[in-house]
Amino acid sequence: MTDAPPKIRIRDLCKSFGSKQVLDGVTFDVAQGTSCVIIGGSGSGKSVLLRCILGLMTPDSGSIEIDGENILTAPASRRDRLRGEIGMLFQNAALFDSLPVWENVTFGLLARKRLSRRDARTQAGEILAQVGLDPSVGDLYPAELSGGMQKRVGLARAIAARPDMLFFDEPTTGLDPIMGAVIDGLIVNCVKTLGSTAIAITHDMASAQRIGDQAAMLYQGRLVWQGSANTLMDSGNPYVDQFTHGRREGPITMELRR
Template sequence: MMAVAKGTPKIKLTEVVKRFGDNSVLDGVNLSVEPGESVAIIGGSGTGKSVTLKCILGLLTPDSGSVTVDGEEVVGARSREMSRIRTKFGMLFQGGALFDSMPVWRNVTFGLTQGRMTDAAHMRRVAEENLERVGLSRDILNLRPNELSGGMQKRVALARAIAPRPEIIFFDEPTTGLDPIRADMINDLITSLVEDLGVTALTITHDMVSARKIANRVAMLYNGRIIWHGPRDRLYDSGNPYVDQFVQGRADGPIR
């Protein structure tokens, strides 16, 4: 394990560019996330929020620019290095992305077993502990994901993301598809987990309530660039017309 110099950002994106054909989705993204910080990236649909996360995770390779995690370069990393860097991450996918061929307990412990049938009794106990953390009971251990409600699936996915005790957790639209009460429960859960586990969190969302509740700092992605970032308390007082229009949900303004 590489020693991390003091003051090194947990995640740093420098002039990251990603194109799909002629469409330039990221056009020079710069963002730095400090250890223990919770940052939310806001922006409209199709502005490249998910692409940003996938570039950090090495699921997509940027066309140019640099992505570092604890000072280690992700872009161009060999698959073995990338696999080691990924041990630092947990990810809550927008739709949960639970494996529907497996029961809940195997989903939750997948990051620990990599799909192998190792010590089932112990793994069931680990799954139970993590489910308890997200407010779910052991009754669902043997259920398949399609037997759970949307909110429960999100929680199980959250339990799966935290089970390997990652240093960094990504939340991709954590409240999408949930009613306001369930969305607020997920926001509370994320906030308490981030505090309890002391992790660095990066959330992408277009839910302003969620962004303000989960994050210490908010950044707005527009036209492939971070056009504003600041503390969450400044979100409705940013002085940036694009941010103002977005957070107020107005149709008229500079964003077309």
């Protein structure tokens, strides 16, 4: 999408479940240090695409290159190392219920033995402060937090290891518009501060424009549009126009049973 060499390069990615083709030859690049937002309706293949990039799902065919290396054919040890360069904010934060917030935040650092538990407790406070939470929140358990706070803790966990790549799965879903804007602001701030390359999937147009430098739209497993996130509301593409303006009429048809 830009002239810079791509950090993430995806070519002809296909994935199907039985007879249902979920990804159908998806091809796009994300340049180093930029944010790409992928929009699309429910069931368009956004989450599957993200899971394939994260290595949580294996595509049927195609390639996913990180810094020019196809991770699908890379040795397991290389893929494991790659995980250390990734931060992920899940749709419902996916915090570990059985651990206090501070352990959630520093889980990846402790797993990689980058610091002791005592240091982790201190560092968790610093990371929580970066997402606007008081360090005392570290002693609470996820069930004691509101949805917005859980998202912030999830973001804190994602950025704790200062990853090269950040992924966001519908970061504002379930939040009120103000909290959504706060989370978007934190995401943009974290991405810029870390200089990370980011991919976010969302169907929240306001969020997409706030987070993304670039944008792409998935429909029925295919990328039907790519461009600047600024042009999302005025793209000239009939699919994007129908989606972003929420029109019933247009090329996008909803599969409804009567």
